[in-house]
Amino acid sequence: MPDGGIGASTKRREDVRFLTGKGRYTDDYNRPDQTYVWFLRSDVAHGRITKLDTSAAEAMPGVVKIFTSADFTTAGGIPAGWQIHDRQGEPMKEPKHPILAEGKVRHVGDPIAAVVAETRAQARDAAEAIEVDIEELPAVVDMRAALEAGSALVHDDMGTNLCFDWGFVEDNRDAVDAAIKAAPHVTTLELVNNRLIPNAMEPRVALGDYDQADDQHTLYTTSQNPHVIRLLMGAFVLSIPEQKLRVVAPDVGGGFGSKIFHYAEEAFVTAAAKVVGRPVKWTSTRSEAFMSDAHGRDHVTKIELATEKDGTFLALRSTTLANMGAYLSTFAPSIPTYLHGTLMAGNYKTPQIYVNVRAVFTNTVPVDAYRGAGRPEATFQIERVIDKAARELGIDPIEIRRRNYVTEFPYQTPVAVNYDIGDYNALMDKLIEIADVAGFPARREESAARGRLRGLGISSYIEACGIAPSNLVGQLGARAGLYEAATVRVNPTGGITVFTGSHSHGQGHETTFPQVVASMLGIDAGSIEISHGDTAKVPFGMGTYGSRSLAVGGSAIVKAVDKIIAKAKKIAAHLMEAAETDIELKDGRFSVAGTDKSVAWADVTLAAYVPHNYPLDQIEPGLEETAFYDPSNFTYPAGAYACEVEVDPETGVVTVLGFAAADDFGNVVNPMIVEGQVHGGIAQGIGQAMLEAAGYDENGQITTGSYMDYAMPRSNDVPNYKVDHSCVTPCTHNPLGVKGCGEAGAIGSPPAFVNAVLDALNSGGIKVDHINMPLTPSRVWAAIQAARA
């Protein structure tokens, strides 16, 4: 095994450029003769545009051209990539999402016009000189009110604000109703999964370029999946065939889902560059990001858990309103449905489950995937209602979970998915050890001595990564395949370039993917380069989201390397005049079994490109292979998390004292990177649970429009984390036995945090059933006051 193969905490090679200021993010790209665009955005949530006069603005210094919707009459709308069918089998309502507002504005931030000018400052100045009158209409903000008769309509022609009413599994509905009715105990909880703003630290950027000489468009953009953007924008919005459109997503400063989607600004700069005959660049300000990046979560749910008196789960019913915002973002319809309903079994063998989701249009920014995407929403309901049931039934929260864990695999859930493997009791055992649960009572006493209430919150989670297989997701309404592609190019002197359709925006693929290839070939990882993020270089790719890169993208690389090895063995057999079946590859050398004959890796690669002594009658020269990998199932990472908090009962201030995570990610390629992914996920989860919430007032004005109002987790809000990934049940159906680790932390941590706060309060004699996230001091304090009253 070479240094830096699978299992090594290899230092990241990409770090050197990031640490020295040599990263190449989209905003660092500039094209000769470039212009800048500034979008005039709606400052009202809902209204009819009655006047839009750009003449004064056009006369402003530096203005090249001002665009309105009239310039995009032949363009399509920004498409939704997933079609949901409702309980009656009818397709969801799918309103047009224009590049620039057509007649109506539907959320604060909706772009109305776009000024292209010589400088950004000039574009901004001119945008302020555009005369626009908007007749304000009542804003649709609250989801329940949106569904009432007589509500204002976000999209007049649809006649309703209901996008779809989805039942899952619809055939189970009556059985679940009956089981809940007949059950000895039912625990009910109404809760909100708070709306979040993803806030990757790099704001979005799009730079469009057009080369008239060969009619080629290039879009540089902050994307997690450049090929998906090329497909959606080229085919549905601008009618540009793939061979005429190159999309480049270079270094990207974090995504968390928000950079999966195809956004209007990307289509705008691509189209405008051709119209004005010069490159057009857009760099989002953070203020714009708050009102134009897709938001996440925003569910209102009633969850009911029916149990025996001994805590055995009998049935679960989840009834949810999911906010879509004003338009359907790329994957929005799939998040509260197939990424949420399918996870409602959690880690438990609940025999009967029914999920109902009504998706609602409102005059708010579109809502789509954010780290976890549907799975945190499912996990939060399950893990909160279990904790409440445990309290009601007088059962220890760890014990009630253990009594209901799935312990035999494969396990077919009542919500379609089939768990291939896992060991949830082992994860709980590990958690109890690393969180020092045994020492908790003493720590609680120590807090009590200082007048503080200490709480321990437990959660389990399961997630489903690498959505697949494509033929199944196609039946469920996905308008794309969910495979991944890789090309492995072996160069004549033995070095390798791997072209991957996965995209790294912090995950460290440039380091981990070579570790995989190095292990397979027995050569030094340093001779392997990764190329990603450019449709002109990489054959195809579905990109990075849903914790899929290693499980799906890595598997595609493995398949391509397998093909390379098979061909290289043929060449080696020829060079050594041996039978192909006798050739072994070890430590970068091919040898003939049972002899001392061998040739080096580089001898074989050179022979492939200088085929003087070569079996030309049997195989082609060259050593380059492409593979597409379409998984046969999801992967199912799982874990058990513990959060320890202290509550000041006088002020409601919560301090996170400790956080422990025991995860089963299957096999791990680079432990250091995996642990970093979990750390970041936990911080985002604690952010959701304690600090973050996107706010809208009743007029649809966003009340959290900057970091002054939107509370991002900062270094002193979070503790050190104890993370462990030593419980390994390798995935049964991908070649590396890996599962995915990117979202776990954000999925498992919010319920652990909330359970911890409620444990602190209830064990301190303050009876509180639930507090909605984020558990800010004022909310906690109010709950304490209400309990004491």
Add this chain to the structure above:
Amino acid sequence: MPQVSMTVNGRKVSGEVEGRTLLVEFLREGLRLTGTHVGCDTAQCGACVVHVNGNSIKSCNIFALEADGAEVTTIEGIAGKDGSLSVVQAAFQTHHGLQCGYCTPGMVMTATSLLKENPAPSEAEIREYLEGNICRCTGYHNIVKAIQAAAAELGSNRVAAE
């Protein structure tokens, strides 16, 4: 347009700016030193931290003209002339204190200042000092570890030098 001159990473530079041009805009667009990042427009995130006359400041929060005549160091000026990473930079790599790298220049500049002011900070002091720097990726754990490790290494270097 007014002219501004300063020394950036040891090199004398000058250029024309508008009165409203921010220092970060001058660095990124005027000098094409794109290592300094912009993560917000309310001086809250710290992606833009540089050193001006030895102090770390948010370069989105001062005008280029205010830095006229100043000594400015950006992330591009932190590594050795031969490209070798500084102790702080190397510690960030060793301890995986960065993921997407976007907050990283600001973090490294801030951490470098911290260790100059306080060579042996406690964990709480590190977390307190980083309050103006947001990282969305790492959950801060490894950033804190990296800074602790850098402090230890700089400390033992000092002892060795004495």
